[in-house]
Amino acid sequence: MSEKVFTTSELKELKEFEGRQVVLVAKIGSENYNLHDETSDEDYRIYVLPTFEDLYGGKRYVKSVTSETVDYSVHDIRDLAKQLMKSNINFVEALFSVDLTVKHDVVEEMLKMRESIAKMNLPYFYDAxxxxxxxxxxxxxxxxxESNRYVVAYGYDTKAFMSMYRMMDFILRYExxxxxxxxxAIRYSEEERAYLLSMKHGRFTKTEAENLIQLMKDKVQGVKPAYKGQPFQSETETELNKLLFDTVKNHIQH
Incomplete structure (x- = not known):
């Protein structure tokens, strides 16, 4: 018997996933940057509270599902804390998602402090x-x-080119x-959107793309001191840890 794959609407309605309480369903990826188009995937990240069995066995639940209509991954809420403290932009963006389904008070509290969380560890954030x-x-x-449609159409991976530019541009915009x-810093206006999507759709030759990436890389190196000079926000880390610790503790006790 094949495993059920949930639709987008079903994901948002989920109260539990394999016996674990759902606390957050967040869309990730291009729509959060206003860079989605007809080729973009539907991608969601789901966070759940651990069960007593998870805690007893030292387990952190994780699962990934890929389908033709929607992709999603499920993670233990404790992993979100670790992901945020490592300042990975791909995980921080979940707190700023344009499509966010909140199912627990702990998420509401995290949303109140999301700007502080985002800049908690800027030296590491730059490196990440x-x-x-x-x-x-x-x-x-x-x-x-040959299986890469962008290489077939334009002679090089224009999608990777746009992603590299966006990552460098974010560092500059945030600073x-x-x-x-x-x-x-992460979300583009309609005018900016048109420019970045033109990269994906073959506006530049590969040589032009390489030159532009080198230019952006040089600019990003120039703002490195601004990131490296920011102190680690230990108060935010302590608050985040306590919030999630108390949430898991109360969940198990009740």
């Missing part, structure tokens, strides 16, 4: 973004597979607004 850029760069440089607004 730069690391993701280099991972995309490796893919960009080696992407010649430019004084680390005051994560959402303003």
């Amino acid at each position: 973004c730069f690391g993701m850029f280099h991972n995309k760069l490796k893919h960009f440089e080696s992407s010649s597979r 430019a607004n004084g680390f005051s607004s994560f959402v303003d």
